Amino acid sequence: MVVPYDLSEEGGVKKHAMQLAATLRSLGDEVDVIGPSRRSVGLEHVFTFGGVVNVPSNGSANHIGLFSRPDRVRAFVRERAYDVLHVHEPLVPALPYYAVWSAGDAARVATFHAFTENQSALGHAVRVATSAISLGMFDRGIAVSSAAAQLARSTFSRPLAIIPNGIDLGAYHPTPAREALGEPVRLLFVGHWRDPRKGLPYLLDACAALSGPWSLDVVGDGGTVAKREHPNIRYHGAIGSEARLRELYAGCDVFVAPSTGMESFGIVLLEAMATGRAIVCSDIAGYRAVCGAAAVLVPPSNSRALAQAIDALTPGARAQLVAAGRARVKQFDWAALVGDVRAQYLAAITSRHGEVASRKHVAQRTRSRHTR
Numbered sequence: 001m002v003v004p005y006d007l008s009e010e011g012g013v014k015k016h017a018m019q020l021a022a023t024l025r026s027l028g029d030e031v032d033v034i035g036p037s038r039r040s041v042g043l044e045h046v047f048t049f050g051g052v053v054n055v056p057s058n059g060s061a062n063h064i065g066l067f068s069r070p071d072r073v074r075a076f077v078r079e080r081a082y083d084v085l086h087v088h089e090p091l092v093p094a095l096p097y098y099a100v101w102s103a104g105d106a107a108r109v110a111t112f113h114a115f116t117e118n119q120s121a122l123g124h125a126v127r128v129a130t131s132a133i134s135l136g137m138f139d140r141g142i143a144v145s146s147a148a149a150q151l152a153r154s155t156f157s158r159p160l161a162i163i164p165n166g167i168d169l170g171a172y173h174p175t176p177a178r179e180a181l182g183e184p185v186r187l188l189f190v191g192h193w194r195d196p197r198k199g200l201p202y203l204l205d206a207c208a209a210l211s212g213p214w215s216l217d218v219v220g221d222g223g224t225v226a227k228r229e230h231p232n233i234r235y236h237g238a239i240g241s242e243a244r245l246r247e248l249y250a251g252c253d254v255f256v257a258p259s260t261g262m263e264s265f266g267i268v269l270l271e272a273m274a275t276g277r278a279i280v281c282s283d284i285a286g287y288r289a290v291c292g293a294a295a296v297l298v299p300p301s302n303s304r305a306l307a308q309a310i311d312a313l314t315p316g317a318r319a320q321l322v323a324a325g326r327a328r329v330k331q332f333d334w335a336a337l338v339g340d341v342r343a344q345y346l347a348a349i350t351s352r353h354g355e356v357a358s359r360k361h362v363a364q365r366t367r368s369r370h371t372r
Contacts, residue, residue: 191268
């Protein structure tokens, strides 16, 4: 499994790949994760390469392996002779290109995560140009949402399945929400707020307009963006500990995701639903697909609407959102999704090597389950 973004930094694509890999391993498959990194990650089955630089794009910073050494990537991939090479965000240079060029007989699957509402003519031209470098070498594609599929289909002509991001639901144990009136409403924001598209300034403005007392925990890397200091705001920085992050989810009353756009999904929304917390988020395509009726949707970039939505959330209204979220998040459990992903692996093997090779992998998986 190939991740194009810095594996020493928290992010949605990394989290997706790591949790999917862990789920596949639990079922008997052998899965490595490779990608660029500025620091040692010290994780089993994870292998990193240097050459990381920041290339801002799509409203966010992107620390990618632009200068990773192709000879080292090639030697690593060739030595292990994988059955399947699964590349996340295959258009991101350059490490994923080296991996797919070095894949040998491996079947190749691409997962598309990105989305933008208003792709410029230049942006489309860049996607077309970069797609010519490697996309023709893939056997199958996966998009994490209908929005991501819409963008992917502008450059990818092979079979494309929609399989959403998942969550390890067994790691979450919802705690009862508070019901006391008159206490400060506890808000939580999770995201790299150095990126303008995450929309933190709109939430900060909304907090100032709330009718009652409040507190806000901000989790994520702010980069060089100046903090807006306030006694009710706590900045935690990026948090790598999943246990600590779950504690912060459990400690809030309302999780708020005020992104302005360019979001194909929202793993943080799954985490909030799994923890049993009410959600207020922007009414954008990627978030609507995740939450359905389990969130209050507000127009993006609208602090006044955000404040009104938070003010209107009585304990009873929060409880309704929590119940809807707990029911909805079950469909995103990796345990329920992993079979769909593996079916794409087998389809890619069939496409490249034929039905006999695919049936061989099914038989090997069956034997592995029986001997564990």
